[in-house]
Amino acid sequence: MATEEQQFLEDYEPKEYPSVALTVDLVVFAVTDSVLHAVFIRRGGRPFRGALALPGGFVKPDEDALHAAWRELEEETGLDLGRHRAHVEQLATYSSPERDPRMRVVSVAHLALLATDSRTLPGLSPGSDASAAHWKPVHEVLADEELAFDHRDILTEALERLAGKIEYTLTAARLVPEEFALYQLRHVYDAVWNSRLDAGNFTRKMTGALTDTGRKVARSKGAPATVFTVKDEYLSPPLVRPAAGAHR
Amino acid sequence: MATEEQQFLEDYEPKEYPSVALTVDLVVFAVTDSVLHAVFIRRGGRPFRGALALPGGFVKPDEDALHAAWRELEEETGLDLGRHRAHVEQLATYSSPERDPRMRVVSVAHLALLATDSRTLPGLSPGSDASAAHWKPVHEVLADEELAFDHRDILTEALERLAGKIEYTLTAARLVPEEFALYQLRHVYDAVWNSRLDAGNFTRKMTGALTDTGRKVARSKGAPATVFTVKDEYLSPPLVRPAAGAHR
DNA sequence: TCGTTTATTGTCACTCTGACAATAAGCAGT
């Protein structure tokens, strides 16, 4: 039967079917000093000249969307992924026929999370494909900037997805080194939720899902913090995002 | 500038780019007698002749994926959507180059929820496009049947998405008439989670997000149940899915 | 050594939870 099936496939002639160009778009997040940043590219050409856009590119014939997302992440940001902790997952697919005025382009949006030491953003190589990839604070961009195509929708959805997902998973730890102190993780939550969580309660609720390495790390001021490692993938019970305006 | 932009678009010549065929696949869920069902089509042609497949079809040049999903839902199941309460949302996009052995096909999977009276499944018109669309219990199919292409992955992801989403939203009410009794909603949770929730606790936790219509409806046996309507979109606090094996 | 800063632990009143009991309200058969 296998040979019969092979014969069928060799004889198969694709019929008429509508075809589209397939791209990936990337929302690349990283956190410094409790502020959530994302990678943007200032558009040089039309349409949307001068507006900010998300990095992205075409999916090649022999790769799937996730693979294309990793490749574009490396090409457009110039990041050495052998050295950087990174996480990429699919967000959603944008397929409105009018989303690119030039032609029919369907884009699979992805969420990428880069680990930082909480102080410096991963360096974006200037010699890369992208004319001018750079980090910008997400909340400021959403408030002030014009974004090309439907990239504002994509960015908003990415932020909401991340904000929701860290409630019941340890995805926030993807934005922090493999070994980290609780204040680093808490700053990620504060950056994403735009909140100011109570340190004591955060410790109580988070430690159950973490492994204590036994080591401590000193900050410039104050008591040294314990170094942890992720133990569980899920948070149970979940952490709930405080309502809009944090208290103090 | 608008005219200049128009001129640019008129002169624009699409360059070389890889192109793919874009389809939608549908996971159509409905609940009867506390059992979760989905629509399947028995494949007549190759490849995967004889296996079960999910309904779906090509996205046309002038529509987006969500529109195509609604259209295919109507065409392949023969459902009159003017009469049926239905909800459709995007699930994820499957783009492995080998997922269809005939050619490069990228599919945007969708989750569709059809409301039922908890006793009968929506009728699938036999005169429709699909050779033999029919309802099958989801858990049985996952246990016993061969599924074409990557449709097992899609079905699994759809189930997990639904199971997770009803924890913190009232999405379960999409599988039930606009006005419903609590036992109907509870049966949806039982069907999706494969659980047997306590009726008293379910009432306590759910009523806060519902509106009491003041009316009651009698079942064949037992006390009449209050008729409710959905008030909130989100459940707070969320309902948590009991661990694997339910108690009784 | 003192004052400042920060991590971690403790406290407390309050809420929410699951398990299960009690009550109320229908139906079917006698």
Add this chain to the structure above:
DNA sequence: ACTGCTTATTGTCAGAGTGACAATAAACGA
């Protein structure tokens, strides 16, 4: 009409989890 059965809804209760905040411990710099 009464009995028994079934189901919806409300109640009970001990235990777990919560936010706000206080107390303790452990650095660092002057």
